[in-house]
Amino acid sequence: MNAASDADTLPKLAVWKFASCDGCQLSLLDCEDDLLTVAGRVHIALFPEATRAVSEGPYQLSLVEGSITTEHDRQRIQEIRAQSEFLVTIGACATAGGIQALKNFADVDEFIRQVYAHPEYISSLADSTAIADHVPVDFELRGCPINKHQLLEVISAYLGRRRPLVSPEAVCLECKRAGTVCVMVAHGTPCLGPITHAGCGALCPRYDRGCFGCYGPKDLPNPASLAGWLGSELGVRSDELRRLLRNFNANADAFRQESLRHDPD
Amino acid sequence: MTPTEDGTRTIQVDTLARVEGEGALYLRIEQGQLADLAFRIFEPPRFFEAFLRGRHMGEAPDITARICGICPVAYQMSAVHAIEQACGVALGPELRALRRLLYCGEWIESHGLHVYMLHAPDFLGYAGAVEMARDHRGLVELGLKLKKAGNDIVTLLGGREIHPINVRLGGFYRIPETARFAELCEQLKWAREAAETTVRTVADFDFPDFEQDYEFVALSHPDEYPMNEGRIVSSRGLDIDVTQWPDWFEEEHVERSNALHCRRRDGGHYMVGPLARYALNHARLGERARAAAAAAGLEPVCRNPFRSIIVRAVEMVEACDEAIRILEDFTPPEQPFVEVPARAGTGHAATEAPRGLLYHRYVIDDEGLIQEAQIVPPTSQNQGQIEDDLRAFVAPRLALDDDTLQWQCEQSIRNYDPCISCATHFLRLDVERT
Numbered sequence: 001m002n003a004a005s006d007a008d009t010l011p012k013l014a015v016w017k018f019a020s021c022d023g024c025q026l027s028l029l030d031c032e033d034d035l036l037t038v039a040g041r042v043h044i045a046l047f048p049e050a051t052r053a054v055s056e057g058p059y060q061l062s063l064v065e066g067s068i069t070t071e072h073d074r075q076r077i078q079e080i081r082a083q084s085e086f087l088v089t090i091g092a093c094a095t096a097g098g099i100q101a102l103k104n105f106a107d108v109d110e111f112i113r114q115v116y117a118h119p120e121y122i123s124s125l126a127d128s129t130a131i132a133d134h135v136p137v138d139f140e141l142r143g144c145p146i147n148k149h150q151l152l153e154v155i156s157a158y159l160g161r162r163r164p165l166v167s168p169e170a171v172c173l174e175c176k177r178a179g180t181v182c183v184m185v186a187h188g189t190p191c192l193g194p195i196t197h198a199g200c201g202a203l204c205p206r207y208d209r210g211c212f213g214c215y216g217p218k219d220l221p222n223p224a225s226l227a228g229w230l231g232s233e234l235g236v237r238s239d240e241l242r243r244l245l246r247n248f249n250a251n252a253d254a255f256r257q258e259s260l261r262h263d264p265d
Numbered sequence: 266m267t268p269t270e271d272g273t274r275t276i277q278v279d280t281l282a283r284v285e286g287e288g289a290l291y292l293r294i295e296q297g298q299l300a301d302l303a304f305r306i307f308e309p310p311r312f313f314e315a316f317l318r319g320r321h322m323g324e325a326p327d328i329t330a331r332i333c334g335i336c337p338v339a340y341q342m343s344a345v346h347a348i349e350q351a352c353g354v355a356l357g358p359e360l361r362a363l364r365r366l367l368y369c370g371e372w373i374e375s376h377g378l379h380v381y382m383l384h385a386p387d388f389l390g391y392a393g394a395v396e397m398a399r400d401h402r403g404l405v406e407l408g409l410k411l412k413k414a415g416n417d418i419v420t421l422l423g424g425r426e427i428h429p430i431n432v433r434l435g436g437f438y439r440i441p442e443t444a445r446f447a448e449l450c451e452q453l454k455w456a457r458e459a460a461e462t463t464v465r466t467v468a469d470f471d472f473p474d475f476e477q478d479y480e481f482v483a484l485s486h487p488d489e490y491p492m493n494e495g496r497i498v499s500s501r502g503l504d505i506d507v508t509q510w511p512d513w514f515e516e517e518h519v520e521r522s523n524a525l526h527c528r529r530r531d532g533g534h535y536m537v538g539p540l541a542r543y544a545l546n547h548a549r550l551g552e553r554a555r556a557a558a559a560a561a562g563l564e565p566v567c568r569n570p571f572r573s574i575i576v577r578a579v580e581m582v583e584a585c586d587e588a589i590r591i592l593e594d595f596t597p598p599e600q601p602f603v604e605v606p607a608r609a610g611t612g613h614a615a616t617e618a619p620r621g622l623l624y625h626r627y628v629i630d631d632e633g634l635i636q637e638a639q640i641v642p643p644t645s646q647n648q649g650q651i652e653d654d655l656r657a658f659v660a661p662r663l664a665l666d667d668d669t670l671q672w673q674c675e676q677s678i679r680n681y682d683p684c685i686s687c688a689t690h691f692l693r694l695d696v697e698r699t
Contacts, residue, residue, distance in 0.1 A: 017287065019309040022684075023334020023427040029382060030426055032413040036405065039395045050382060051393025052675070069309045099331045102316040111315035124310055145334060145427040203424045207431045208601075209438040212327065214428070243320060248331065 011060035011159070012045035016080055018066025018073050019100055019128060023145040024091035025049055025065050031148050038152070041159055057083035061158050063151075067093040067100060067128045074125070074134060081135035088154055089131045092144035092248040096216050099144075101128040101251035105259075128251065139164060142197045144214040144248035150199055167198055168219035171211050175202035183210050190236050190244065195221035195254070216249035223258035238262040288683065290674060292659065299660055304652045304678065317638040322348045322607065322629050323434055329625070329640065330428045333684055335378070338371035338419060339618030340640075341432040342493055343625040348434055350508075351612025351629045354605045359598035360436040361493070362591050367422045367432070368492045368616070369588040373415025373456065374426065375619035376539075376577040376584075379682045380463060381408025384574050387676040388470040404466070407459055411581065414456035418588060421445060436602030443597060450592045457585035461557050464578040468561035473673070475658055476568040479650070480532070481541035484617050490549045490583055491542065493616050498545055499535065500566075508613045510624050516641065527646040534649030537621025538681060539576040540567055554583035570654060570680040577682075607633030618643050620682050644683045651681050 015025050029035065029050060045055035062084035068074050081087055089095045097104065103111050104127040112124065131137055141154055141164075150166055157164040167173075171193040175182070183189040183205045191210030193202065197218040204211045217223070223245070230236040236244075245259035287308045293301040313332055320328060325344040330337035342364060349355070356364075381404070382394040391397035398405040416426040421441050423429020431437050482503070484495035497513075498504045505513055516525035528534055543550075543558075547565040550558070558579045567576060609631040615624045621643030628637035658677050662670060 019311055021331050021334040021337075023331075023337070026334045026378075026427060029378065030416060032409040032416070035409060036395070036398055036402070039398070044393075044395055047393075051386075051395060053392035053396060069311075073309065098311075099313075099316075099328065100311040103312055106316070111312045112310070144331065145425075200425070204430050204438075207424050207439040209430065209433075240321075243324065247324075247327070 010041065010043040012055060012057070013042040013155075014046035014057070014059040014062045014080075014084070015044075015049070016046075016062060016064045016066075017048070018064070018077070018094065018131075019069040020066035020091065020093040020098065022049060022065070024093075024143075025063070027090075027146050027148040027151050028063075031152060034152055038155060042155070058085065059083060060085045061155070062087045064089050064094050064131050065091055067097045067130060068134055069100060069125055069128045071125060077131060077134050086138045086158060087131075087135070088139045088141060088158075089137050090141045090151065091146050092142065092214065092216060093128075094131045095140045095142055095252075096249040097128040097130050097251035099248045099250070102246060103128060104251055105246065130251070141166065142215040143199050147199050147201070169198045170194055170218045170221075171196045171198050171200065171202050171205075171215070174198045174200075175205050178202055178206065180205045183208065184234070188234055190230050190234055190240070192226070192244065194226050195223050212244060213247055213249055213255065216252045217254035221254045223254050224261070227258055227262070238264075288678075290655070290678065292674070294663055297663055299656065299663065302652060302656055302659065304648060304655065306648070314638045314640055317627075317635050320635050322352075322605075322627065322633045322635055325627065325635065325638075326432050326434070327428075327430075330432075332640070332642070334427050335684055336371060336375055336618045336620065337428050338367055338423070338432075339616060339623050340625075341429070342368060342616045343614050343618075343623045343640075344627075345432065345434050346493060346614035346616060347612040347625040347627050348629065349605055349612070350614060351610040351627060352434075352605050352608050353610075354435060354603060356436060356603060357598060359596055360603070362595065363422065363437065363440075363598070365489075365492055366588055366591045367419060367429070369584040369591070370415045370418025370422065372492075372584040372619050373460075373581055373588075374412050374419060375415070375682075376581050377408055377412030377415055379619075380467065380574055380577050380581070381405060381412070383682070384577075384676075384679055385467065385470075387672070387679060388467075388574070407462070411456050411459045411463065414452050414459075414585070417449060417452060421449060433602055434605040436598070436600075438601060440597055440601045443595065446592045446595060450589055453585050453589050453592070457553065457582060457589065460578060460581035460585050461553070464557040464561050464575060464582060467574045467578050468563070470574070472569060472571045473658075474569075475571060477570070477654060477657060479540070479568060480529070480535040481544045482535045482537050482622060482646070483541040483545045484615060484622065485545055486549065488549075490546050490551075490554075490587070491617050497615060497622070500541075500544060501532075503529075507615045507624075510613060510615060510641075511626070511639075514641075514646075516645065525641075525645050526648050527641065528649060534653055535646065536650045537643045537646045538573070539580055539619075539621075540570065540573050541621065542617060543567065543576045543579065550579070550583055551586045553586050554579050557582045570677070573680050573682075607631060620644060620647075620684055622646065642684065644681070647681050647683065651678055651683065654680070 108126045154164045184191045189210040192213040193211040197215040199215045242262040245255045289305040291303045326341040329340040329344045424431045481500040484491035485498040486495035544566040624641040626639040
């Protein structure tokens, strides 16, 4: 098959960017061993980080990175949804608002004044929000950053017309299966593993540190129970708990609600 | 393309591709003369410096890594060095070597990405690396494998290639398994040869005849090609301690951009990045990198920004060579980290991100909470120079047709490997002709 007929018959993949660090879309380029194979199975119709070639929509599979932080982007995501058959968010920014959602807990005008000499030049919404807060999303891939093997699984699942095999279980389960010693039990290190979504391979405990929640809340988490235990058994203070929950998934509902309980009165 | 009745010619490109982030270029050409030019950054602001306030200093390496998915190690390194300086802590040689090894990994990964995926397609006339792979599959496969060697270093030391989790104040959470060092070393010996091949390949590209009298700014270290440490020096005689950065450089906020522009307080724009590092540290390169540069016809100072692709390839040789040396000489540190007790004060650090000098400053209180943070990424520092290059480059080329002019302008921006995510991120090009 020549290139022209490929472009006609393969499903069109588009990669879109909103407020983010580019790391999750870079994960696609980091699939060094598989990138050219993927490129043979889909028509990369729009991926500005990788190519200046652009094909018109509609797109069969849209991967969306980044969170909504400007009025312009709030409108742009509507247009993207309208021309996408399947829309998948990739990463904590698109799925939960990202680290930049820390401004949701602060006065955004004050933030602008702290960083920019001329606040009047800056246009920014008061909050940073997930894509699903604006449009229907077909699948959310978690992580800060996403796991590139899970990204390949999502693309393969799309091509095979099946659900992606991405478990919503806790990091703890990955940790146990890896045979890693529990850092909370053995070293008294605070760890968000019991309430955090799996996907990283329980990386931090393997490196002798506690989970800090890159993948956001797992399915049906109980953060109040974990926070109580961290406070009573490990002596973790309220301000420390608040900071631990307010990272890359600060605006994910379960983490946000729990962190607000630890705000000073 | 076709002039309108009043002589207006307009080119609009909504997305400048193959850069990290969102930016735009605006050109207005009146009666065949360049009337206005602006390189804009549209990346929505993310306010890192604001939300670092009140965070604990130990969180800075994990939070600042999220500024950039392409060069998270650079952010982690500048953060830990600045905070350790504020707290008066220095690391022993073993931990220092491990940090340098991690940085070598990021240089190889980032330069490999830029040389093969982002920059080479311009020279060979392709929209991107995937399109290029249809005719040059071997070349793209080599590039991907080389990039992977860099990522494998970062993964071994850092736990994963993007936003590594193993970097902390005082060193690492855990010393990596040395059992895997021998295998990695073999992989890097292949990568070093692949980087040497890369130098030869890219040196044969056609380069526009274009040189500028840059002020180069980079770190300089007496014993090594600079990564984590050194004094800030320039090609016009500046030689200062890193703590003096704010005395000599300033950031200004211009209306068209969500990134701050930098300039010398007593002068103009300047260039950071591979060309600057190479010109100011040529004598510190190892033998293999220097030999590769010489064989490619690269003089010790190169002022043609299009040839930065050769310099990046030379730096990949150096980074592979250095990583091999560190792995072969490796002695495990007694502890994975040294304690960094909090004390009130201000700390500064600059390290060499793949794109150039990355300056961080933190004010810490006696509980280790961050009171103030300043982060100056390389792309902010280069932004003024990128515009200066474009003005000089475009002026004699206005007769080119719009498509060619546009592509060459994009290429001119990509010379800098701009990381707009860092500097804030959508490169859009508008050319208006009247």
